[in-house]
Amino acid sequence: MDILSSAFGEFQLSRFPRRRKDQLRAWDAADEYILQHLSENEAINEHSKVLIVNDQFGALAVSLNQFHPESISDSWLAHAGTKENQTDNQISQEDITLHTSLNYPKQIFDIVLIKVPKSLAMLEDQLIRLKPLLTRESTIIAGAMTKAIHTSTLKLFEKIIGPTKTSLAKKKARLIFPTIDESLNITDSPYPSTYKLEGTQYQISNHAAVFSRDSLDIGTRFFLQYLPATDKYETIVDLGCGNGVVGLVAAEKNPKAVINFVDESFMAVDSAKINFIHAFGPERTAIFTPTDCLQGLAKNSFDLVLNNPPFHQQNVVGDFIAQQMFHESYAVLKKGGELWVIGNRHLGYHISLKKIFGNCITVASNKKFIILRATK
The missing domain is CATH 3.40.50.150 (Vaccinia Virus protein VP39)
Structure with missing residues (x-):
């Protein structure tokens, strides 16, 4: 200290x-x-x-x-x-x-x-x-x-x-x-901004602090193509949800699942909430939680965690957040539950996942990204 x-x-x-x-x-x-x-x-x-x-x-x-x-x-x-x-x-x-x-x-x-x-x-x-x-x-x-x-x-x-x-x-x-100039006209904030999610009818709303608020980033675009669709997932976590696009598409592919949107940014979680309600209405159940990684979420409670780890916390770059996310995902998953991770190929996330989960398989990859799955 x-x-x-x-x-x-x-x-x-x-x-x-x-x-x-x-x-x-x-x-x-x-x-x-x-x-x-x-x-x-x-x-x-x-x-x-x-x-x-x-x-x-x-x-x-x-x-x-x-x-x-x-x-x-x-x-x-x-x-x-x-x-x-x-x-x-x-x-x-x-x-x-x-x-x-x-x-x-x-x-x-x-x-x-x-x-x-x-x-x-x-x-x-x-x-x-x-x-x-x-x-x-x-x-x-x-x-x-x-x-x-x-x-x-x-x-x-x-x-x-x-x-x-x-x-x-x-x-x-x-x-x-x-120096405050009171004569300057105050315009309304241009945020939240919106864009149409490609290949869908969803209008995606983004507060000012949200990552890739103007368009879908290429990593998420690749991840969305391979998100699982099955009746076995009842509880899904969109970890580090940003504007909630991953959880939104996961909800569409898994209509019986309850989605938990989790991020440490208040604006990100609120953006995800706006987008989910706009897409599915207030009838579809979802949970929106601002917190540190998975702090406060019940252990052994979830079937699936979807994660695109960030590279930095504020101005500090490193993989420490990804490691925390992997360890905490293991803790909150039920036995047989799965963590799906997308990351740049060079980051070597498969090594960490094998150490934590004892297993890791490649779901898909291209020249830049790799999608990995680890099972508890």
Whole structure:
């Protein structure tokens, strides 16, 4: 557990979920830069109403807990990490108010701190949603590592919020200072966006944070061709569901099955819910769960898990999420239950699946992707 030191105190912080021998910190230089700027410029006081956006594991909210901040995130993991770090630092859960990306507060804020997201679509959606919460007296400080701030990033701030300046780089981080221009017209967010799922009549709705929100990605397209259709599956999990296309097609092919849509993104799970209800109506039963991988799902309860593992958690790339998904899939599957996985051929998922399940067969493959099946 690492110590974040700033003018606001010292705090023990960890990433979430906690992994043994994790060498990664729960904050970055941009978090430190934001806190330093706040303290040196006396931009915050005991009366300030503070809003934080995209706080990864609560580094900003925990550091500023004395000001009772409100925090918005699309990440279930970010919420869970914030709560864990509050507990470790003996901070009351009531001192920080957490909001999902679909449930913005309504009040005016004096200070808004934004960790700039990788997705321009997400940033656009967030700035449009934030604009009504600001006045000319409000202070906005956005921050990110320098490599994540582009001309297009600054143009979005200028288009939606107002004239924008940046700081000098420090430890490869940079701050953004937009000035609120109340004369700028606030347009409605262009999200959710929609597209027609090829070969079907389904209109697929996608919130701003959803992966491949403009069209079907090539990996999923390949996966859909081989999804099983049989009466033996009564309970199916679309793990890392995104907009729910995999679970949607699985529901069509397995009309008696109950589909569980699971993702750590609140926007992803809501997109999947919109799409499922639009396709099948409220009569068809499905379950929609924002969580970390399969946390909270009953052990030995499911017939089939469908999974296209992500390569990264926030800005960290690796196979650790895939490994967690494989292990937790084994735990929630009934005896005889199956995990179907699609991945790039070079990732070697078959090795891990054989170690965990004791077996693994190839369902289909092409030059880029491979679909694997492991049975408990």
